[in-house]
Amino acid sequence: MKKCIITVVGKDKVGIIAGVCQYLSDISVNILNISQTIVEGYFNMMMIVDTNAASKEFEILSKELKEVGEQIGVKIKMHI
DSSP: OOEEEEEEEEEOOTTHHHHHHHHHHHTTOEEEEEEEEEETTEEEEEEEEEOTTOSSOHHHHHHHHHHHHHHHTSEEEEEO
16 A cells, blocks of 8 residues: 555635545545544645555656646646
8 A cells, every 4th residue: 555645725615625535536546534624714624545456656656746737727736
């Protein structure tokens, strides 16, 4: 199992979790654990994921997740 941590931070709005989870599902990344909070209008989420079956390499995943974040108005980072 190849575990990674994904962090998502930004102003809260509808569709953040859906956007991130849809992308991960599309490339066969399994979410093992997810925690999210909203503090004074700011969304914070941390996910532990398994990238073992992912259809893309870590560098591409990280780049594309950053782009997903830009599209939905949050900052997304992927950490090994």
